[in-house]
Amino acid sequence: MFRPLLQATAVVGALALIPVSTGAMAQVDTNSYRQLDLFMDVYNRVKADYVDKVDDKTLVKGAIDGMLAALDPHSSYVDELDYDNLQIQTQGNYGGLGLTVTMEDGAVKVIAPTEDTPADRAGIKAGDYITHIDGKLIYGDTLDHAVEAMRGKPGSKVSLTLIRPGKDKPIDVTLTREVIVQKPVKWEVKGDVGVININTFSASTGADTRAAILAINKSLGHKPLGYVVDLRENGGGLLTQAIAVSDTFLTHGEIVSQRGRDVDIERYYAESAVPGDVADGLPVVVLVDAGTASASEIVAGALQDHHRALIMGERSFGKGSVQTLLPLGPKTALRLTTARYYTPSGRSVQEGGIEPDIKVPQLSDPDYKDRPVFREVDLRKHLINEAKVDNSVLEADDKEDPRFDESAEALKKDGVEDFQLDYAVKTIARLGGGTRVAKK
Numbered sequence: 001m002f003r004p005l006l007q008a009t010a011v012v013g014a015l016a017l018i019p020v021s022t023g024a025m026a027q028v029d030t031n032s033y034r035q036l037d038l039f040m041d042v043y044n045r046v047k048a049d050y051v052d053k054v055d056d057k058t059l060v061k062g063a064i065d066g067m068l069a070a071l072d073p074h075s076s077y078v079d080e081l082d083y084d085n086l087q088i089q090t091q092g093n094y095g096g097l098g099l100t101v102t103m104e105d106g107a108v109k110v111i112a113p114t115e116d117t118p119a120d121r122a123g124i125k126a127g128d129y130i131t132h133i134d135g136k137l138i139y140g141d142t143l144d145h146a147v148e149a150m151r152g153k154p155g156s157k158v159s160l161t162l163i164r165p166g167k168d169k170p171i172d173v174t175l176t177r178e179v180i181v182q183k184p185v186k187w188e189v190k191g192d193v194g195v196i197n198i199n200t201f202s203a204s205t206g207a208d209t210r211a212a213i214l215a216i217n218k219s220l221g222h223k224p225l226g227y228v229v230d231l232r233e234n235g236g237g238l239l240t241q242a243i244a245v246s247d248t249f250l251t252h253g254e255i256v257s258q259r260g261r262d263v264d265i266e267r268y269y270a271e272s273a274v275p276g277d278v279a280d281g282l283p284v285v286v287l288v289d290a291g292t293a294s295a296s297e298i299v300a301g302a303l304q305d306h307h308r309a310l311i312m313g314e315r316s317f318g319k320g321s322v323q324t325l326l327p328l329g330p331k332t333a334l335r336l337t338t339a340r341y342y343t344p345s346g347r348s349v350q351e352g353g354i355e356p357d358i359k360v361p362q363l364s365d366p367d368y369k370d371r372p373v374f375r376e377v378d379l380r381k382h383l384i385n386e387a388k389v390d391n392s393v394l395e396a397d398d399k400e401d402p403r404f405d406e407s408a409e410a411l412k413k414d415g416v417e418d419f420q421l422d423y424a425v426k427t428i429a430r431l432g433g434g435t436r437v438a439k440k
Contacts, residue, residue, distance in 0.1 A: 039063070071337065073379040074323050078333040081144050086325075088182075096151040097158070098180045099124065100235055103143040107131070109374075110162075112233045112291050114182075115199055118175040124162065126233065126291055127374050131170065132161035154179045165372045184237075187212035189219050193428045195421065197230040198245065201237025201295040206244025210278050213248070226283030226428035229299075230421065232313065236294025239322065246302040247274045249284055249309065253344060255302045258322050260339035283431045284309035285424040288354055289362070290373045293317035300354045301343035311356045312424050318376035320350030321383055340383070350385035351377045358427075360401075363419040366408040 043059060061077065068075045078086065088094050098117020101108050108130040113119035131139060133149045150158060154177050162171040185208035186197045194216035196209060217223055236242075246255045250270035257267045286300050286309045297316050303309035322339040342348050353375065362368045376382050403423070416422045
């Protein structure tokens with residue numbers, strides 16, 4: 001299971017059907033042919049001399065995987081299992097634990113647990129490494145096999161052994177699989193403030209966000225003082241839904257642009273999905289953290305650049321690239337990085353991420369200072385942003401709120417389970433209703 005894509009699905013068909021002309025093939029230089037000859041020489045030697053017999057499918061898939069891995073962390077070959085995983089991420093449900101994982105140097109690494117799932121309730125955290133499943137060492141095995149082993153019939157049990165950076169001993173947990181129902185949007189009311197938790201950008205996220213606003217208004221019997229949009233630990237998803245969510249809070253203007261190898265720039269604007277501002281200009285605070293990535297960063301960047309929301313929390317993940325899914329067969333495809341995206345002001349979030357307007361640490365987590373942070377810049381072969389922001393300068397200029405000195409124990413005694421969310425709700429309450437939030 002992979003970190004959800006930022007897919008440019010609208011152009012997939014067009015890209016996939018572009019024919020390669022004989023003229024273009026004739027322009028391939030001699031060096032390219034030499035490299036292909038080298039590849040075939042290695043391929044034939046492995047077929048003939050490797051200690052065990054190897055089938056063509058294994059060698060070809062390995063060659064494709066290696067070629068794409070040499071480009072960046074997000075380009076990959078999508079086989080049938082991967083294809084089904086993508087469908088699950090954007091549409092369906094499955095029996096499992098509720099984990100998003102990736103492969104790093106032969107080890108299965110947790111990107112994030114899905115909220116209110118067996119993995120989340122067991123305390124599994126982003127950055128954990130899964131070393132054993134049901135007592136079997138999985139280091140060096142494929143990500144596909146690990147995902148298959150963690151999925152299964154709802155009600156069945158599975159044990160995981162975790163290595164957590166900063167902890168001396170492995171952590172053993174036993175979980176009961178459930179039907180993981182992917183609800184991209186949840187909402188609640190805290191006082192007179194509406195809280196909208198967006199955990200992924202799947203096919204219905206835009207519509208569900210608008211429905212959440214209406215449900216909050218109905219629950220209160222009047223409009224709230226404002227809204228908190230929680231994008232923490234949201235690894236992204238569909239580009240179309242990032243645009244739809246941004247459009248929910250904007251009346252006009254550019255939401256995002258994407259730029260590929262060619263000079264042409266593709267721009268997306270507000271009012272493409274929803275006319276007007278569904279939140280009616282009320283104050284908005286957007287919560288972000290190191291797990292806020294890709295499509296989530298598009299939303300945060302658009303609302304920040306248009307001064308429509310205060311961005312609060314910690315610097316986001318920093319994935320500023322677009323992956324296009326190019327079909328190769330009925331259930332196979334090439335997931336290829338084809339463009340970088342930019343916020344309305346022309347910023348690329350690649351590597352640097354979105355800097356919050358107000359930095360708020362997660363004081364409710366007693367280990368937040370010691371827990372390693374995992375971002376795009378930590379991935380091997382990540383795309384370089386030549387104009388990235390020097391975040392150390394921004395951090396040096398910040399003035400800390402005296403409330404940031406409180407301990408997790410003291411907060412818990414005061415009934416504060418989520419300091420960042422509590423801080424955001426109280427910020428909305430102080431701002432009051434009826435005034436658009438603007439960063440000064």
